Amino acid sequence: MIIIDGKKVAGELKQGIKAEVNERLSRGLKRPHLAAVLVGTDGGSETYVANKVRDCEEVGFQSTLIRLDEKAGEKELLGVVRSLNQDVSVDGFIVQLPLPAQIREQIILEAIDPDKDVDGFHPVNIGKMTLGLPSFLPATPAGIIRLLEYYKIETSGKHCIVIGRSNIVGTPLSILLSRKANPGNSTVTLCHSYTRNLGDLTKQADIIITALGRPGFLTGSMVKEGAVVIDVGTTRVPSETSKSGFKLTGDVKFEEVAPKCSFISPVPGGVGPMTRLGLLLNTLKAADNKMG
Amino acid sequence: MIIIDGKKVAGELKQGIKAEVNERLSRGLKRPHLAAVLVGTDGGSETYVANKVRDCEEVGFQSTLIRLDEKAGEKELLGVVRSLNQDVSVDGFIVQLPLPAQIREQIILEAIDPDKDVDGFHPVNIGKMTLGLPSFLPATPAGIIRLLEYYKIETSGKHCIVIGRSNIVGTPLSILLSRKANPGNSTVTLCHSYTRNLGDLTKQADIIITALGRPGFLTGSMVKEGAVVIDVGTTRVPSETSKSGFKLTGDVKFEEVAPKCSFISPVPGGVGPMTRLGLLLNTLKAADNKMG
Numbered sequence: 174m175i176i177i178d179g180k181k182v183a184g185e186l187k188q189g190i191k192a193e194v195n196e197r198l199s200r201g202l203k204r205p206h207l208a209a210v211l212v213g214t215d216g217g218s219e220t221y222v223a224n225k226v227r228d229c230e231e232v233g234f235q236s237t238l239i240r241l242d243e244k245a246g247e248k249e250l251l252g253v254v255r256s257l258n259q260d261v262s263v264d265g266f267i268v269q270l271p272l273p274a275q276i277r278e279q280i281i282l283e284a285i286d287p288d289k290d291v292d293g294f295h296p297v298n299i300g301k302m303t304l305g306l307p308s309f310l311p312a313t314p315a316g317i318i319r320l321l322e323y324y325k326i327e328t329s330g331k332h333c334i335v336i337g338r339s340n341i342v343g344t345p346l347s348i349l350l351s352r353k354a355n356p357g358n359s360t361v362t363l364c365h366s367y368t369r370n371l372g373d374l375t376k377q378a379d380i381i382i383t384a385l386g387r388p389g390f391l392t393g394s395m396v397k398e399g400a401v402v403i404d405v406g407t408t409r410v411p412s413e414t415s416k417s418g419f420k421l422t423g424d425v426k427f428e429e430v431a432p433k434c435s436f437i438s439p440v441p442g443g444v445g446p447m448t449r450l451g452l453l454l455n456t457l458k459a460a461d462n463k464m465g
Numbered sequence: 466m467i468i469i470d471g472k473k474v475a476g477e478l479k480q481g482i483k484a485e486v487n488e489r490l491s492r493g494l495k496r497p498h499l500a501a502v503l504v505g506t507d508g509g510s511e512t513y514v515a516n517k518v519r520d521c522e523e524v525g526f527q528s529t530l531i532r533l534d535e536k537a538g539e540k541e542l543l544g545v546v547r548s549l550n551q552d553v554s555v556d557g558f559i560v561q562l563p564l565p566a567q568i569r570e571q572i573i574l575e576a577i578d579p580d581k582d583v584d585g586f587h588p589v590n591i592g593k594m595t596l597g598l599p600s601f602l603p604a605t606p607a608g609i610i611r612l613l614e615y616y617k618i619e620t621s622g623k624h625c626i627v628i629g630r631s632n633i634v635g636t637p638l639s640i641l642l643s644r645k646a647n648p649g650n651s652t653v654t655l656c657h658s659y660t661r662n663l664g665d666l667t668k669q670a671d672i673i674i675t676a677l678g679r680p681g682f683l684t685g686s687m688v689k690e691g692a693v694v695i696d697v698g699t700t701r702v703p704s705e706t707s708k709s710g711f712k713l714t715g716d717v718k719f720e721e722v723a724p725k726c727s728f729i730s731p732v733p734g735g736v737g738p739m740t741r742l743g744l745l746l747n748t749l750k751a752a753d754n755k756m757g
């Protein structure tokens with residue numbers, strides 16, 4: 174049984190991005206430039222954006238953080254989005270979600286120039302992904318694909334169960350894994366809250382990917398010997414042993430499931446570190462696209 | 466066992482569209498207007514477009530057929546697409562596929578204004594469908610959804626196997642059926658040429674949808690008692706009893722499979738007639754959208 178080390182893989186891939194940035198600079202090209210828009214001062218969002226900015230520094234990207242007041246209106250945010258669309262110095266940008274209630278998320282996401290949409294949430298990018306065309310991929314599915322690739326986990330012809338049909342993880346992942354590509358070519362079953370007899374399905378699966386946010390959901394008896402298990406769940410549960418007072422917990426009963434697996438990704442340290450990488454890879458791609 | 470009568474359903478829905486057109490006219494609104502662009506004189510395409518024009522007449526739509534020479538270049542066709550995008554008298558339009566080799570299909574499809582893309586092939590529409598947002602749906606999946614609806618076939622919580630992952634049938638259908646909607650909320654397994662042990666999967670399925678184009682592929686032993694089988698395959702096979710010298714054949718060994726089914730759609734007369742309806746429904750929707 175191999176425990177997938179997302180931190181190690183993300184670290185190595187970051188080194189690769191850094192090398193590519195240096196190579197670009199040596200050719201006289203500018204640093205890739207990511208902008209992030211943060212509306213309000215939500216604690217979680219502050220942390221996420223700060224991490225993204227730090228990631229950029231680490232790999233040598235330029236980054237810009239644009240802050241709007243939590244009372245900012247849709248019109249004001251749309252103005253910022255439009256000016257970033259037009260700013261040729263910015264390769265890609267994100268608007269940190271969630272947004273305050275007075276702003277309609279979908280209106281904002283669709284206003285972003287698809288060629289700068291490094292979160293990969295614009296319908297054009299989701300549509301191109303679905304059609305198998307080049308596009309920016311959403312970060313978490315892209316990170317999982319990279320992990321499968323890194324560990325040379327065969328997906329072709331395998332039966333893969335994806336649990337959870339969210340627009341940012343389960344649904345795009347099910348599409349990516351069933352595409353004619355490598356990794357890909359899996360027979361994918363997308364499961365969700367309406368699925369019956371889930372355990373009968375997971376027991377048949379070569380690869381199980383859980384993205385539910387329900388700690389301990391996937392138990393040992395639901396998994397066949399030799400399966401690959403990727404845990405995307407991240408739930409904060411109270412913890413007395415942790416300084417912060419909580420710990421991140423996945424969907425998988427690790428101690429039961431792990432012994433049966435050929436590969437398993439833990440929480441924390443599995444998919445999580447790869448998710449932040451997706452944004453860097455998309456930004457690099459955005460910078461490359463502009464050259465073409 | 467109930468044999469799904471696509472011709473009857475399409476006929477009834479057409480009557481509904483006709484009534485809606487008359488109601489629009491009585492409110493002083495104009496007729497919905499569909500334009501079709503045909504490049505060259507391919508026999509199949511000529512027939513398809515002629516049928517679409519006839520459908521329009523039947524329900525009271527205005528229709529315009531624009532013909533380009535088979536040697537027309539990409540630039541010429543793009544010019545036509547742009548002028549149709551701008552023509553306020555046109556609610557929706559299609560460019561009949563396939564296109565001659567000198568024209569890149571994807572360039573043309575992406576040039577169509579998504580709000581007039583009544584074939585539902587533009588990445589924006591595919592992306593919105595994937596995200597569960599309102600969009601124009603591709604004709605064949607939309608037709609199948611309407612059939613399930615008409616016959617009140619429960620999809621929620623059912624295990625549905627879709628065989629074939631094409632961009633115009635299998636992939637969008639798998640997405641539609643797993644969405645949080647009604648029909649929808651199915652547990653969907655998308656199967657394709659890399660799928661192993663397909664018979665083991667189909668035997669578990671409550672609903673099987675085949676879109677392969679391989680006559681006789683789905684046999685009786687692959688189907689459980691009480692299953693719903695929807696046959697999207699349409700292959701021309703030589704026939705001595707038919708005037709045309711061929712007959713349309715589905716993917717299903719009908720005489721073996723039908724006795725086991727609760728519902729089955731035959732070929733011809735099942736999904737086929739519903740596919741042409743999709744275009745009419747999308748055109749009506751395009752006309753409605755413009756009013757909003």
